Amino acid sequence: MPRPPRPDAAPVTAHLDHESEVAFPSAPGPHPQSPAAEPQTIRSQPDRSQPDQSQPDQSQADESQADESRTAESGAGPAGLRRAYGAGTLEADQLAPTWVEQFARWFAEAAGDHAGLGLPEANAAVFATASAAGRPSARTVLLKGFDHRGLVIYTNYTSRKGRESAENPFGSLVFPWHALQRQVVAIGALERVSRAETERYFASRPRGSQLGAWASHQSEIIESREVLDSRTAQLAERWPPGTPVPTPPFWGGVRLVPETVEFWQGRADRLHDRLRYRRSAGDEDLWVVERLSP
Numbered sequence: 268m269p270r271p272p273r274p275d276a277a278p279v280t281a282h283l284d285h286e287s288e289v290a291f292p293s294a295p296g297p298h299p300q301s302p303a304a305e306p307q308t309i310r311s312q313p314d315r316s317q318p319d320q321s322q323p324d325q326s327q328a329d330e331s332q333a334d335e336s337r338t339a340e341s342g343a344g345p346a347g348l349r350r351a352y353g354a355g356t357l358e359a360d361q362l363a364p365t366w367v368e369q370f371a372r373w374f375a376e377a378a379g380d381h382a383g384l385g386l387p388e389a390n391a392a393v394f395a396t397a398s399a400a401g402r403p404s405a406r407t408v409l410l411k412g413f414d415h416r417g418l419v420i421y422t423n424y425t426s427r428k429g430r431e432s433a434e435n436p437f438g439s440l441v442f443p444w445h446a447l448q449r450q451v452v453a454i455g456a457l458e459r460v461s462r463a464e465t466e467r468y469f470a471s472r473p474r475g476s477q478l479g480a481w482a483s484h485q486s487e488i489i490e491s492r493e494v495l496d497s498r499t500a501q502l503a504e505r506w507p508p509g510t511p512v513p514t515p516p517f518w519g520g521v522r523l524v525p526e527t528v529e530f531w532q533g534r535a536d537r538l539h540d541r542l543r544y545r546r547s548a549g550d551e552d553l554w555v556v557e558r559l560s561p
């Protein structure tokens with residue numbers, strides 16, 4: 268049986284300061300420049316020149332016999348794309364005492380902190396939320412920090428994910444590190460990070476991303492690209508270079524406070540290793556590790 272990790276292990280803290288060139292921003296309420304946009308209707312026509320790729324290709328070899336790293340023939344469609352995993356194994360006695368130390372290890376490997384050969388956007392994760400009615404939604408976000416308290420992302424609080432995080436404060440973050448044949452799945456409660464923490468992070472962002480956060484009414488329908496560009500140009504005049512851009516009140520961090528964190532390592536024949544840290548029901552500082560069937 269896996270040993271229970273030490274609950275009193277020293278906390279690991281990491282802040283991911285690098286900022287991508289892409290701005291992922293925000294803004295409140297209706298904007299004077301963006302009258303309710305008329306919906307555009309675009310009908311899609313099936314492309315009859317292409318073969319139907321929605322059906323599995325029965326001619327492909329059985330998955331369990333795939334000893335090639337890739338068995339797809341070009342044009343075989345998604346069912347023909349197949350990789351055999353075997354890059355590593357994961358045993359309970361290899362795990363760090365706490366989920367956060369184990370995450371720090373795997374994250375460093377994904378980001379290339381040791382070898383200097385990181386995966387592109389190793390901090391990208393799929394963030395799933397759900398409405399109060401239980402309707403799920405998911406999107407990619409960038410992890411910007413983690414420590415023993417949880418995993419932090421930044422977003423617009425009025426976006427779909429922002430609203431759902433508030434009305435139904437539970438979510439999941441999935442890190443798909445395909446090149447390492449690994450994934451990490453964290454599930455837990457969602458909370459806003461403190462204003463001071465958000466402001467510290469916002470101040471570290473490039474000016475373009477700061478203006479973008481003000482310019483975008485994230486998740487709302489927008490009339491045109493021009494509306495967004497002209498709004499951004501106005502904001503750039505309001506806060507010229509050299510003038511600090513304040514943190515938008517509708518923008519900030521969301522922390523996922525894990526109840527479970529699963530570490531998944533791909534193995535041959537789809538018999539993967541899955542080890543999950545679960546917060547003990549009796550003692551919230553105690554984590555138990557369980558192996559899950561692949």
Ligand SMILES: Cc1cc2nc3c(=O)[nH]c(=O)nc-3n(C[C@H](O)[C@H](O)[C@H](O)COP(=O)(O)O)c2cc1C
Nearest residue numbers: 291391406407408409421422423426427428429486
């Ligand atoms: C690689 C990548 C990273 C992203 N990072 C963020 C992010 O950190 N925060 C964010 O709000 N949106 C980010 N986005 C955009 C979201 O995926 C999404 O389009 C946006 O947040 C609106 O989502 P929502 O309408 O479901 O709330 C990212 C997208 C990609 C592809």
